Amino acid sequence: MSRARNADFHVAGKSLAWSARDRADLLTQAQTRDFDLVILGGGITGAGIAREAALRGISFLLVDKGDFAVGTSSRSSKLVHGGLRYLPQGDVGLVRESVMERNWLQRALPHLVRPLAFHYCAFKGSKDTPLMVRLGLTAYDLLSNAFDRFKSPGRHRFLKPDQMAKREPAFCREGLQLAGVYFDTSTDDARLTLETIKEARDLSGGRSVALNYVEAERIRVEAGRVSTVDLVDREGGSRFSVRASCVANATGVWSSETLARAGQEDHRLRPSKGVHVVVPRARIGHHDAFALRRPDDRFVFVLPRGEVSLIGTTDEDYHGPLDDPHCTQAECDYLLDTVNAYFPEARLGTADILSTYAGLRPLVFEEGSPSDNSRQHLIQDPGTGLVSITGGKLTTFRPMAWELLSLCSKRGYLRRLGWRERRRSFSMRRYKVGLSWEAFEAITRDLGMEGALPEATRRYLHQKYGQGAVGILREAKRAPELGQPLMEGHPFCAAEVQHILAFEQAPHLIDVMARRTEMALVVSHRLQGDLATRVAPLLAAYYRWDASRTAEEVQTYLDHIRRTIFF
Missing domain, CATH: 3.50.50.60 (FAD/NAD(P)-binding domain)
Incomplete structure (x- = not known):
């Protein structure tokens, strides 16, 4: 062998x-x-x-x-995180393992796993007292940084109500006693x-x-x-x-x-359903992420993602078809009502929703609610x-x-591993595609490509593709029309799609728009038909589809989008 x-x-x-x-x-x-x-x-x-x-x-x-x-794996909260909420459940070992993996992944894939500041707040009468917030965040960082060569993406700190009002003016002030700021990381799952x-x-x-x-x-x-x-x-x-x-x-x-x-x-196996809704970030008015406790003691995340915000998630037992779960009106209301309670001026409704998605967690069966499951x-x-x-x-x-x-x-199903290979940390090494922004910019300058695309587009491509973004940039310089936005206000371009088709095994339009990129996530469902008809010809030319096959691919994708929009 x-x-x-x-x-x-x-x-x-x-x-x-x-x-x-x-x-x-x-x-x-x-x-x-x-x-x-x-x-x-x-x-x-x-x-x-x-x-x-x-x-x-x-x-x-x-x-x-x-x-x-x-x-x-494409329907999570897009977080690589330790799981602060698991500490009160006594899952210290899981949290320790998770924060260590988070810290390593941030170094292994710096373009894709990026620091994200969270707020965890204590309100008068809440289960989260100021003491609990202080102890929780201190313990979280201690578990992250003690005896580990990879460290937390940032250190926690605490804000008084007036400091929080300056930092996040749209956030609820009534009853706020303390705001803790801690760090996890975001990703594209x-x-x-x-x-x-x-x-x-x-x-x-x-x-x-x-x-x-x-x-x-x-x-x-x-x-x-x-x-x-x-x-x-x-x-x-x-x-x-x-x-x-x-x-x-x-x-x-x-x-x-x-x-x-x-x-x-x-x-x-105990499948648990979690849903997310996506709205324009400006409608909420927040800067960083929030972990919001509901009256039923569950947490809802509000996560900034460029110009949009992800709101999620629910956690309910699921007994329906496994292949394609979707968000319901009740689940949507559950999430929007939570955000509206903490951001009084938001007044979010279904008309604000850009997209939704639902996923199933493969939990191991335990008694109690899915939220309490390990x-x-x-x-x-x-x-x-x-x-x-x-x-x-x-x-x-x-x-x-x-x-x-x-x-x-x-057990002898595979060959016996050598002593180095048996080590738990053997694979804790940098991904070859991993690339920092500073290194990416240095490469683009050395190749004379810094002017090939606007900085916002370069940042988007870097955050998505790391080393692979260099090749995309080169194509955009060779043929500037390939670097033009496919839709105004969004960074997607033909050079990106061509990279996906050559290097990422994407035989269908839905693969490109829903998973290789986040087109299905961040572009309003009202504009998906327009965007799909701009992306589909790129696949048609590459795969030599005829008009009938191209129309079928567009229809399949738009049928998927319609199933995610319940109103």
Whole structure:
């Protein structure tokens, strides 16, 4: 088993080509190669497992029945955070692990995981007293910084009511006793997933394959051990089988369905639904983020994201179809009413909503409400080589993946790991795509490209693509029309879309608009038809679609948008 890998895949800001135009070749590789590990599920957990494997020279085949990150991993609060609210629940170990991972990720992907200031406030008569706020934030930073080489993105401090009024004038003043300021980080969850898969592919030096829209129909277990996985390409309809002595089930809320295809049962999964609504940031008038406690003791986040604000989330048991949950009127009112109570002049209503999205958390079953459920993960290994992982958080995907891979090695499903590879911190290294703003600007100046696009657009591209933004900038300089905005007031451009099509395995319009970019999130639902008809021709030219196929792609995407808007 070779452990060689290609560590120098970036050339002028580009990773290995990974285009849906080459899908037939990738399918051939999946059918003809032998892989050490088959990973089912292309969310952040499956992506993390692939990266852990690639760093150790273990080849993998990763498949997802939909697009990468189509489920939970593109529908979170877009935070890499420790989970301050878990401290009162006594989950100190989880918080400690989470803040350590947050601190590392901020260094590993500085363009994508960025510091975000939060406010946590004490009001008269609230459960959050000034003493609790002081103790909570002090403990949070202590857990973050003690005995760790990576430190918190910022230090907490406390504001008196008059100081808070100057800092956040739109925020409620009545009854405010103390405001605590602390730091976590924001991210693009779908892009974090995608960049992790891309890095895993590149580190494998072409020995591994990752495919979206490929579904596991059956997992064959013979003589007590996994032997074969039967797959179907949902794009072309072809069926094929791959040999497998080790299969990682990282399908999240679909984990029980996946196990059923191996003849196994699992009743420990508890899907919980969380919804978010997006409104113009100016309608609320806040500068930084807020963690707001409701009368029912749940927290709602108000998160600045450029010119928009994310408001979320709910946390309710879910019993409906798993594939496409949506926000309801009652859930929307729950979130908007919370914000209106803390920002009296906002008076948000459904007319202010730009977009909504809903996701399902794959919680491990416990008694009590979903909000009280631990976010710890669970690994199940019946001894067959089919190992399942559920629960956990976006932030802790790396140690979750490490634990699964380590277990598979110990049980003999994978080769025995060397002493360095067994270390928990082995994969705690910088992503090759990671790039600071200062380094990015230095590169653009050296290449004479600082004037190719406005600074706001350059900042957007840097925050999305890191090293990859250099290649996008170069294309915009070569052909200035490719750098022109696709829609006024937004930074999306044709050069960005072309980069996605060449390097990010996006066969459909919805993949580009809902997950490779945040077009579906930050552009009003009222303008989505206009934007889609500007983006679709770029895919049509690249993939050589005819008019009928192009219209079908636009219709599919707009049908998705309509399902997210309930009013």
